[in-house]
Amino acid sequence: MDTFPHDPRTIRARIRRYERALREEQVRFDGIRDGAGTRYMLGPLYLLLGGTAGALRSFAWFAETFPDDSGDPVHLLCWTLAWYRDGDTRRAAVKLRQTMLSNLYLLPRLLGREQDVIDMWHPSNLTEKSYSDAVPDVLLALWDPPALHWAHTVYQRASMQRVRRRSIAIDHQLQTEPIGPTRNQLVDEAMHLKYPSR
Numbered sequence: 001m002d003t004f005p006h007d008p009r010t011i012r013a014r015i016r017r018y019e020r021a022l023r024e025e026q027v028r029f030d031g032i033r034d035g036a037g038t039r040y041m042l043g044p045l046y047l048l049l050g051g052t053a054g055a056l057r058s059f060a061w062f063a064e065t066f067p068d069d070s071g072d073p074v075h076l077l078c079w080t081l082a083w084y085r086d087g088d089t090r091r092a093a094v095k096l097r098q099t100m101l102s103n104l105y106l107l108p109r110l111l112g113r114e115q116d117v118i119d120m121w122h123p124s125n126l127t128e129k130s131y132s133d134a135v136p137d138v139l140l141a142l143w144d145p146p147a148l149h150w151a152h153t154v155y156q157r158a159s160m161q162r163v164r165r166r167s168i169a170i171d172h173q174l175q176t177e178p179i180g181p182t183r184n185q186l187v188d189e190a191m192h193l194k195y196p197s198r
Helices: 008-029 042-048 052-065 073-085 089-102 106-110 129-134 145-156 158-174 181-194
Strands: none
Touching (some): 008 042, 073 145, 089 106, 089 145, 089 158, 089 181, 106 145
16 A cells, blocks of 8 residues: 655645646546546545645545545545544445445454454455555544544444445355356445445
8 A cells, every 4th residue: 555644745745746647637638547546545645634624625526526436445434534524424424334345344443443354255455454454554543532432433333233244244145156147136235235325
């Protein structure tokens, strides 16, 4: 995972560089390809500067520019925190659910809970425990005690735990489910769990 700078001047310079590169790509290709994934770094970098408003502008740009992008777990985690800091706990709870389902190990790590590798299908490296283990501590440290308490409370809700268990059951079954209607139905259900409004 990309390292995140600590120095505010370096953070600002990186934000400017990433935003400029994405604008140039938009002009050059009439769209953004972003093979490097810099679109996922902008919101977290703004939060590292202490700029919730800048982070929310960046996340709004992301949502408008990449409406079908399922996101990156760290990006979703920081988006959750930005909504929480802005006082919109309803939207923050939705993002927390998406974060949980994008990597089932990340919220336990944030909350200081040990989590063994889950016996399930991991469709990409973003869903694996090694991804969660590699998340920089500097991003987890953005969560102060009130934010952590809120995240713990939402994570412990019976509805969240039901969704988590169902997601694990689906991904466990997908390990051996052959291509066909049942597999397609399971994949659709998993997507509906993460994005119920899509």
